[in-house]
Amino acid sequence: MIISHEQVETMAFLNQIELSAEEKEQYTAQLNVILKYARILEQLDTSQVAPMIHVLPLYNVWREDEVGVGLDREQALQNAPESEEGYFKVPRIL
């Protein structure tokens, strides 16, 4: 087992997802299959390869400080499950 039940629980908590006992079981098993597959990469000898932060040989991709046109308010809010007076409405936080 690469990832434990407890780690899956922690992950669910951090991502604010409620999981049933069966789901926990199911996802732990599935995640282990995925991680095991990914571990094949660890067999490669990378001792001569510098750590990589980004896969493409690109640097300094930026734009000038200019204002563009965004969305108007109706567009911005149109997919919101709930809105009120021009705001996104969200359930109580605490």
Next chain:
Amino acid sequence: MATDYEAVIGLEVHVELKTKSKIFCSCPTTFGGESNTHVCPGCLGLPGVLPVLNRKVVEYAIKAGLALNCEIAEFTKFDRKNYHYPDLPKNYQLSQFDLPICQQGYLEIEINDNQKKIGINRIHMEEDAGKLVHQGDNIARAEYSLVDCNRSSVPLLEIVSEPDMRSAEEARVYLEKLKAILEYLDISDCKMEEGSLRCDANVSIRPRGQRTLGTKTEIKNMNSFRSLQRAVEYEIERQIDAKEAGEPIVQETRGWDEVTGVTLSMRSKEEADDYRYFPEPDLPPLRIDRAWVEELQQQQPELPAARKERFIQDYGLPNYDAEILTNSRALADFYEASCSLYPNPKVVSNWVMGELLHLLNAENLEITQSRVTPERLAEMLQLIDKGTISGKLAKTVLEEMFKTGQPPQAIVQAKGLVQITDESALTIVVDQVLEANPKVVEDYRKGKGKALGFLVGQVMKQTRGQASPEVVNRLLKTRL
């Protein structure tokens, strides 16, 4: 014997940069627009959009780093900080984790003429979150909350100090100095009340002489220099009391309550902080060209320390005056403009630091909001020189100028505040005063010098402060 404790304080300061557009999209950064009108798919965190970095943000970060004596990274990158909160639509904040743009700098503060270096651990670039409006008295009692994404992705610098401060006063002075430097660089509005300058404090205590650090708490929600000082003072006392009572100090976030003047536990730290940072795949890393850094270094404006030195050299001001005047760029500008119109630097400094700052502080105004302009101040000082008004009357005139914005001459005329120098008119008043106070006159004649002051005061009172003190003194002395 009671243990002697020492406080250890570090500050994390967030400052909004005054670029025209946001850090990763081209929405405007203007403060105070109608809710959700400065937004686009990027800063709303809609699926499938790509961030593109605003070059100006990098420029401003380098300028801040240079002004704070930091090393500017040759290689730097952005990372995702993952957490869930309704003001963060993407569920992660684009920030910098292990390779920030600036590291290992310092800032010099001055307290009671003593210089102290406060280390700067790092400066990194990141995006701001949106703004929440809670429907109810506060977040805990709110039935629901409303989200405005106008502020989402406004560029921020987070400036993290080393835990080098040892008192609440040092923390306040550090923040004031940092604000001054950022203002001189012209990279932020630095308005604490609008949230463009925000400060969290890490506070711990330890017995003096101990080298290891005590358990720290993080204090949030301080929105003025004064509340920073009060909150840190309170927190130090609270921790000392807990320690003395044998209670544990818990590592947690505490909120400062301005009204009750206490810090209250918000959440415990251990479980909450797991941000699972990883390099942002949508933003290629940055290589900071040394020639660019050099160019920005050449363009740096005069900073508070250099300007203070110049004020001491060129205007002959005492250290104290120069420190206060240069701690705000706008105040220093006002002072220099006044001096160019009325070339007596110490007199100008006395009026600006004394009366004018006093009036501004009483109304909680900035110098930029002052109705008294350098031109008007200079005109008023010229009226004193001409003998039209006395220094005492000038204070009344300045107050009126401050209230109404009128020119000093107009106030003097409208209020009949002109100084009375006419000897025959004053002689009558002097004689009345002498007649009414035979006992004091006798005291004076017996050699009590102080009695004269009382008599001068009486004449001033009779003339509502308008008598020329010089003439009154002379008249009294000849008569006694």
